[in-house]
Amino acid sequence: GAGVSQSPSNKVTEKGKDVELRCDPISGHTALYWYRQRLGQGLEFLIYFQGNSAPDKSGLPSDRFSAERTGESVSTLTIQRTQQEDSAVYLCASSPKTLNYGYTFGSGTRLTVV
Amino acid sequence: AQRVTQPEKLLSVFKGAPVELKCNYSYSGSPELFWYVQYSRQRLQLLLRHISRESIKGFTADLNKGETSFHLKKPFAQEEDSAMYYCALIGGGKLIFGQGTELSVKP
Numbered sequence: 001g002a003g004v005s006q007s008p009s010n011k012v013t014e015k016g017k018d019v020e021l022r023c024d025p026i027s028g029h030t031a032l033y034w035y036r037q038r039l040g041q042g043l044e045f046l047i048y049f050q051g052n053s054a055p056d057k058s059g060l061p062s063d064r065f066s067a068e069r070t071g072e073s074v075s076t077l078t079i080q081r082t083q084q085e086d087s088a089v090y091l092c093a094s095s096p097k098t099l100n101y102g103y104t105f106g107s108g109t110r111l112t113v114v
Numbered sequence: 115a116q117r118v119t120q121p122e123k124l125l126s127v128f129k130g131a132p133v134e135l136k137c138n139y140s141y142s143g144s145p146e147l148f149w150y151v152q153y154s155r156q157r158l159q160l161l162l163r164h165i166s167r168e169s170i171k172g173f174t175a176d177l178n179k180g181e182t183s184f185h186l187k188k189p190f191a192q193e194e195d196s197a198m199y200y201c202a203l204i205g206g207g208k209l210i211f212g213q214g215t216e217l218s219v220k221p
Contacts, residue, residue: 031207033208033209035211040123041213042120042211042212042213042214043200043211043214045208045210045211048207048208050207056207056208091158093158099146099204099207099208099209100146100163100165101160101163102148102150102160102163102202102209103160103209104160105157105158105159106157107157108157
């Protein structure tokens with residue numbers, strides 16, 4: 001597509017429920033990244049996928065968080081048994097194999113856990 | 115450890131005044147650095163890259179390896195420059211971001 005698309009744009013869920021967030025990267029971008037942005041804080045790296053290589057999961061905060069990517073297309077970030085501290089904006093970005101031009105970001109999913 | 119530090123959470127200036135948003139980094143080797151900007155209700159977007167040595171919207175940033183800094187500067191701030199600004203570097207195949215600085219330009 002023309003840009004990075006994320007859905008839903010907003011999600012309100014009850015504590016303890018599972019949620020799935022979706023990211024559709026720019027066509028042809030081999031790399032896809034997930035970040036978390038809590039209110040008043042910076043961007044916290046979660047996970048990234050590069051082509052068919054094993055993903056870098058080093059930023060996932062707990063085993064409640066997981067992500068999948070199908071080839072070089074759509075990715076889903078799943079948060080199980082959501083907690084209130086999971087409330088944040090979840091940002092997805094994609095890039096070509098080299099990062100010389102940085103990322104292109106999606107508009108994010110605002111997750112609120114009540 | 116690879117790290118980006120933006121010491122100011124909020125910077126407030128008057129229109130027409132010079133502005134400098136500070137960014138310091140920790141990196142072994144030659145870093146590749148970026149500035150990203152997020153205007154209200156818009157997505158994060160690339161402002162400039164140090165390797166291109168470009169000026170975008172009047173902003174410039176110079177890499178100072180001695181001081182490990184990549185400060186963002188503009189000689190005359192405009193109200194439309196009000197936004198969140200993030201400094202970032204490439205580390206471990208991904209971008210490592212600073213905490214961000216909110217720039218507020220008052221009329």
